[in-house]
Each structure stands twice: as C-alpha cells, then as structure tokens.
Amino acid sequence: MSAPAAALPPFRTEDVDVRDPYPLYRRYREADPVHGSGRAWTLFRHADVAHVLTSRAYGRGTPTARLPEDCPHLRRTTANWMVFMDPPRHTRVRSLVARSFTPRMVEGLRPRIRRLAAGLVAALAEEETADLVAGFCAPFPILVISELLGMPAEDRPWFRERAVGLQQATSSRVARSPGAFAAAEAAARDLDAYFRAELDRRRSSKETPADADPATTDLIAEMLRAEEDEPLGDDTLVGTCIHLLTAGHETTTNLVGKGLLALLANPGQLALLRARPELAPGAVEELVRYDSPVQMISRWAREDDEVGGRKIPGGSHVTLVLGSANRDPAYVTAPDRLDIRRDARRHAGFGMGAHYCLGAPLARVEAEEAFTELLRSLPWLTVAEGPDAVRYADDLVFHGPERLLVRPGG
Numbered sequence: 001m002s003a004p005a006a007a008l009p010p011f012r013t014e015d016v017d018v019r020d021p022y023p024l025y026r027r028y029r030e031a032d033p034v035h036g037s038g039r040a041w042t043l044f045r046h047a048d049v050a051h052v053l054t055s056r057a058y059g060r061g062t063p064t065a066r067l068p069e070d071c072p073h074l075r076r077t078t079a080n081w082m083v084f085m086d087p088p089r090h091t092r093v094r095s096l097v098a099r100s101f102t103p104r105m106v107e108g109l110r111p112r113i114r115r116l117a118a119g120l121v122a123a124l125a126e127e128e129t130a131d132l133v134a135g136f137c138a139p140f141p142i143l144v145i146s147e148l149l150g151m152p153a154e155d156r157p158w159f160r161e162r163a164v165g166l167q168q169a170t171s172s173r174v175a176r177s178p179g180a181f182a183a184a185e186a187a188a189r190d191l192d193a194y195f196r197a198e199l200d201r202r203r204s205s206k207e208t209p210a211d212a213d214p215a216t217t218d219l220i221a222e223m224l225r226a227e228e229d230e231p232l233g234d235d236t237l238v239g240t241c242i243h244l245l246t247a248g249h250e251t252t253t254n255l256v257g258k259g260l261l262a263l264l265a266n267p268g269q270l271a272l273l274r275a276r277p278e279l280a281p282g283a284v285e286e287l288v289r290y291d292s293p294v295q296m297i298s299r300w301a302r303e304d305d306e307v308g309g310r311k312i313p314g315g316s317h318v319t320l321v322l323g324s325a326n327r328d329p330a331y332v333t334a335p336d337r338l339d340i341r342r343d344a345r346r347h348a349g350f351g352m353g354a355h356y357c358l359g360a361p362l363a364r365v366e367a368e369e370a371f372t373e374l375l376r377s378l379p380w381l382t383v384a385e386g387p388d389a390v391r392y393a394d395d396l397v398f399h400g401p402e403r404l405l406v407r408p409g410g
C-alpha cells in the first residue's frame with residue numbers, strides 16, 4: 001500500500017472557505033487524493049468517487065443513529081427517505097416513485113414552471129436593489145414542488161418554513177448550530193401530520209386516483225395509483241413526500257444562485273447565454289459541474305476495499321467530495337474554466353449509480369426556465385457593491401449564497 005505523497009493536515013469541513021472551496025480541494029486532490037486513516041476517509045478524484053458510488057462494496061445506512069432520541073418524527077421520516085436506503089428496499093421504493101415521477105410528467109410541468117418563474121421575476125423587476133435569494137432562488141423551488149405534489153397555493157409559505165427547518169437536519173452544520181434538531185423535529189412533525197391528512201383526504205374524496213385527469217395530475221395522485229398494485233405503506237409515502245420537499249428545495253435554490261454568480265463573473269459566457277437561450281440545457285449541466293450545489297455526500301464501506309492504492313477497511317465512513325471530483329483535470333480539461341458549450345454530462349453533481357438524483361430532470365427544467373427568464377427580463381442584473389452583497393451559508397452539503405444582492409448595472 002502506498003503512503004500519501006505529502007503530509008496534509010486532516011481534512012475538516014470547518015477549514016474550507018465556503019466562498020471558494022476549490023483551491024483547498026485541489027491541494028488534497030493533488031497531494032493526497034485518498035485522504036484519511038483508520039475508518040474515516042475523504043476522496044477527491046472523479047474516478048475514485050465514481051468507483052465508490054457504483055460499487056456494491058459501499059452502502060448508505062440511515063442517519064437515524066446520529067439523530068437524538070427525542071426527535072421521533074425526524075427519525076421516522078428520514079428512515080423512509082430513499083436516499084438513505086439500501087437494496088432491496090431502495091430498489092422497491094425508488095422504482096415505484098420513478099414510475100410516477102417520469103421525465104414526461106416533468107416536461108408537462110414546464111409551462112407552469114415558466115409561469116412561476118415569470119411571476120417572481122416580474123416582482124423583482126420593480127425593486128431598486130433586490131436580494132435574489134429571498135426574491136427568487138428560495139421561493140421558486142418550493143412553488144414548483146408544491147405544484148408537483150398538488151398542494152394548494154395558500155399552503156406554500158407554511159410549506160417553505162417547514163422545508164427550511166427540516167433541511168437543517170441534513171446540512172453539514174447541524175452539529176454546530178444549537179436548536180437545529182429541535183427546529184427540524186418540529187418541521188418533521190408538522191409535515192408528517194400534513195401529508196397523512198392529505199393521503200386520507202385523497203383516498204376518501206370522490207376524485208380517486210383512477211379518475212385523475214392526466215393534464216392536471218400530480219405526484220401524490222400518481223403514487224397512490226402506482227401503489228394500488230404494490231402497496232408501500234403510509235410511512236414510506238409520507239416520508240417520500242417530505243423527502244422530495246427537502247431534496248428539491250435547497251439544491252435548486254443553490255444551483256440558481258451560484259449559477260447566476262458564476263455567469264456574472266464570466267461576462268462572455270453570460271452574453272453568450274443571453275444571445276442564445278437555446279444553450280440553456282448545456283449551460284445548466286456545466287453550472288452543476290462548475291460549482292456543484294451538493295459539494296459532498298457519504299457512504300459506508302460494507303467490506304474491505306482498495307482505492308487509489310490505499311486500503312479502505314470495511315466499516316469505514318467515506319466522504320465523497322463531488323465539488324472536487326467535478327474539477328478534476330483527469331475528467332475534464334481546464335476544469336476551473338466555465339464553458340457552457342462543453343459536454344459536462346459525466347459530472348458527479350447529481351451523484352452516480354443507484355442513488356443518482358431522481359429529481360435531476362425536474363432540476364434541469366427549473367434551472368433552464370429560471371436562467372432564461374432572469375436573463376431575458378432583467379438585462380441590468382449586476383451584483384451590488386459592498387462586502388455583504390454576497391453571503392454564503394456555512395454549509396457544504398447544501399452549498400450556496402443565502403444572500404445575493406443585485407442592482408441595475410451598466
């Protein structure tokens with residue numbers, strides 16, 4: 001077994017500069033890409049990340065063990081999130097949800113997504129200086145997921161508050177912020193009650209799943225229909241609704257916020273996309289690669305394995321730095337350059353293997369519509385001056401600005 005090329009201090013997320021994590025990643029990727037010892041490892045290269053995500057030697061394991069005993073709702077809901085499941089349960093739950101959450105259904109939502117984006121942008125256009133996160137990036141995905149789940153418009157602000165509370169339980173800063181678990185538990189309790197009542201209402205209402213109109217159907221109706229052949233149980237259905245709400249919220253918020261920052265920092269690419277909106281699909285893929293909304297995920301080694309010449313013992317916790325893998329020059333040329341015309345599709349920004357992001361088709365449509373609408377309707381967009389105009393959340397699982405002030409520019 002070869003030893004690391006140079007002694008670097010143990011990699012700690014606290015040491016990463018959230019405004020620009022890439023120089024630090026690069027040091028580890030070049031000097032000690034399979035970093036760690038004992039049963040804690042961090043991987044920085046694209047090929048190694050791909051190996052772990054597609055190998056049967058690694059599993060997910062639920063986070064329930066690290067959640068406090070006095071958070072029963074949080075423990076129950078996360079135990080029913082497919083992202084934390086292993087086969088055979090993962091395969092069963094994912095295939096049922098995937099049968100309902102099809103790319104065709106997502107494409108059907110596109111006109112409604114476009115209208116939602118246009119509505120938010122129209123309100124922004126009236127402001128002198130606007131916080132793009134508060135005014136667009138954060139509310140937009142919640143509006144879309146509410147459409148997807150068929151939730152009434154008046155419930156959306158309530159929904160959003162709970163989504164934010166719950167997200168704290170899966171962020172990398174949870175251990176550091178007191179009260180985060182209490183907020184997440186309260187959100188999990190409220191959302192659990194909401195979706196249980198919604199399932200009861202749907203089942204007892206006249207509009208049975210079989211009657212749903214294909215033009216207006218939603219994911220809950222589709223899952224209830226799919227479940228008629230193969231019941232999953234209400235804990236799993238309710239858990240899935242809550243999971244979709246959180247999985248698709250902060251991620252898309254950050255893709256739009258960081259994507260816009262990257263475009264504004266690269267005026268040539270911004271001008272190109274503005275002039276040729278048909279490049280939006282490739283631009284979205286490149287932006288997920290260039291500054292990945294999810295910077296790291298993790299796995300447990302079920303058995304001994306070898307990665308990059310180093311032995312990973314069974315039982316190890318392995319952190320996969322997607323943000324570094326996507327800047328690996330062994331995978332993509334000139335990785336630190338934003339190039340919306342490159343073929344970035346093999347990036348790891350949506351994960352890989354069995355847990356590849358189920359919402360990726362929806363995220364792509366949302367981001368395409370968001371960038372197109374923002375660039376078309378706000379041609380003046382410029383980041384405001386001042387040290388506080390862009391403030392990043394102190395988080396690397398969900399990575400992006402929590403404040404992004406923009407103003408009319410020249």
Ligand code: HEM
Pocket residue numbers: 082083084094145243244245247248249251252255288292293294297298348349350351352354355356357358359360362363
């Ligand atoms: C899984 C990223 C948007 C639903 C994942 C994973 C990543 C990811 C990296 C893999 C996690 C792992 O393997 O541990 C993203 C990014 C998004 C995004 C960057 C936006 C830019 C969405 C949306 C939804 C969604 C909009 C749904 C509304 C899911 C689900 C899984 C998942 C259900 C779990 C799949 C499974 O375990 O089989 N996502 N996601 N995501 N994502 Fe996304």
